[in-house]
Amino acid sequence: MFRILFHSPEIPGNTGNAIRLAAVAGAELHLVEPLGFSLEDSKLRRAGLDYHDLAVLSVHESLAAAWKSLAPERVFAFTSDGEVxxxxxxxxxxDILLFGPESVGLSAEVKDDPHVSARVRVPMLASRRSLNLANTASIVLYEAWRQHGFDGAVL
Incomplete structure (x- = not known):
């Protein structure tokens, strides 16, 4: 089961969409505090629709706590300055698919964390700052799942 890790997400709608993504693709969603919203936020609930009960969602008080809980073998940090x-x-x-906060992305400290196996990019046109967080997670998760033959999916 692929594991999506949002480090300090700020926008409830993005996390709500990621909850829905995790539920429909059979992934786990992990959130590292601080969160920029309450998990009771109406925008988060609305974006996740009725998928909250179908998703595997965990909240970690810090990145160190997430590493301890997840015991990752490979962590891919998605960033606009990725090498691959x-x-x-x-x-x-x-694998853990790591994404940073919407406003600033992953900090240098997080990208340099020894758990990070590689810094990864999703191509986009020059002079564009970034893709939407939930959209980027969707692109990446579906590529990973595709490589595994969409295991468990109704095709």
């Missing part, structure tokens, strides 16, 4: 394209990775079901 997301399509060049042969994903494993236990």
């Amino acid at each position: 394209s997301y399509t060049d990775i042969r994903y494993r079901a236990s």
Whole structure:
């Protein structure tokens, strides 16, 4: 099961969409505090629709607590300054797909964390700052899942 890790997400709608994504694709969603919203936020609930009960969602008080809980073998940090394209990775079901806060992305400290296996980018046109967080997570998760033959999906 792929694991999506949002480090300090700020926008409830993005996390709500990621809850829905995790539920429909059979992934786990992990959130590292601080969160920029309450998990009771109406925008989060609305974006996640009725998928909250179908998703595996965990909240960690810090990145260190997330590492301890997840015991990752491979962590891919998605960032605009990534050295490798997301399509060049042969994903494993236990991989962690790490994304940063919407306003600033992953900090240098997080990108340099020894748990991070590679900094990864999703291509986009020059002079564009970034993709939406939930959209980027969707692109990456579906590529990883595709490589595994959409295991468990109704095709």
